[in-house]
Amino acid sequence: DGGITQSPKYLFRKEGQNVTLSCEQNLNHDAMYWYRQDPGQGLRLIYYSQIVNDFQKGDIAEGYSVSREKKESFPLTVTSAQKNPTAFYLCASSIVAGEGYEQYFGPGTRLTVT
Amino acid sequence: GQNIDQPTEMTATEGAIVQINCTYQTSGFNGLFWYQQHAGEAPTFLSYNVLDGLEEKGRFSSFLSRSKGYSYLLLKELQMKDSASYLCAVLPIFGKGTTLSVSS
Numbered sequence: 631d632g633g634i635t636q637s638p639k640y641l642f643r644k645e646g647q648n649v650t651l652s653c654e655q656n657l658n659h660d661a662m663y664w665y666r667q668d669p670g671q672g673l674r675l676i677y678y679s680q681i682v683n684d685f686q687k688g689d690i691a692e693g694y695s696v697s698r699e700k701k702e703s704f705p706l707t708v709t710s711a712q713k714n715p716t717a718f719y720l721c722a723s724s725i726v727a728g729e730g731y732e733q734y735f736g737p738g739t740r741l742t743v744t
Numbered sequence: 745g746q747n748i749d750q751p752t753e754m755t756a757t758e759g760a761i762v763q764i765n766c767t768y769q770t771s772g773f774n775g776l777f778w779y780q781q782h783a784g785e786a787p788t789f790l791s792y793n794v795l796d797g798l799e800e801k802g803r804f805s806s807f808l809s810r811s812k813g814y815s816y817l818l819l820k821e822l823q824m825k826d827s828a829s830y831l832c833a834v835l836p837i838f839g840k841g842t843t844l845s846v847s848s
Binding site: 663665670671672673674675678688718720724727728729730732733734735736737738 | 752772774775777784785786787788789792794831833835836837838839840841
């Protein structure tokens with residue numbers, strides 16, 4: 631079965647700790663994305679990657695970091711510099727970026743920082 | 745700047761028709777997407793318009809006017825399971841979503 635996996639579904643951390651969220655896809659897609667969703671805010675783009683070893687900042691990249699060492703993996707690190715890290719994080723992929731290709735989403739990780 | 749606007753909430757009754765509007769101002773355009781998202785779940789793809797006009801897919805239809813920067817999603821014969829958030833997107837930018845509540 632092809633798809634996108636994110637783990638874990640729920641994650642709890644103490645303030646001041648960095649935490650890494652995993653995202654893996656076996657769709658052979660070149661482009662991958664990270665979004666953050668807060669109540670009433672829709673999806674906001676954190677980072678995206680169009681190809682291995684390359685990524686660009688989205689609208690709210692501050693306090694986050696990513697890597698794209700393999701085509702199928704795009705982990706997101708929420709650093710202690712992120713002021714309001716508690717949110718629902720969604721990873722997505724598409725065949726390529728732009729050009730009208732839809733994005734497929736993983737099930738999401740709900741991060742709670744206290 | 746880039747902006748996608750849609751109403752925050754809408755309500756309707758089972759069996760009715762509802763139209764969810766979306767206006768957009770974006771620096772680029774590769775088509776207008778609609779996604780459905782149930783609470784706590786990932787968004788799922790509903791429709792895509794890149795040319796002006798209406799695209800029909802079962803109970804759901806989507807319309808696009810590129811000159812007006814306007815789209816709508818039309819849901820017919822509403823069912824309780826259609827209660828969800830509907831997201832308009834010019835990828836990778838999303839609107840804030842419209843929460844639709846369907847009552848019996």
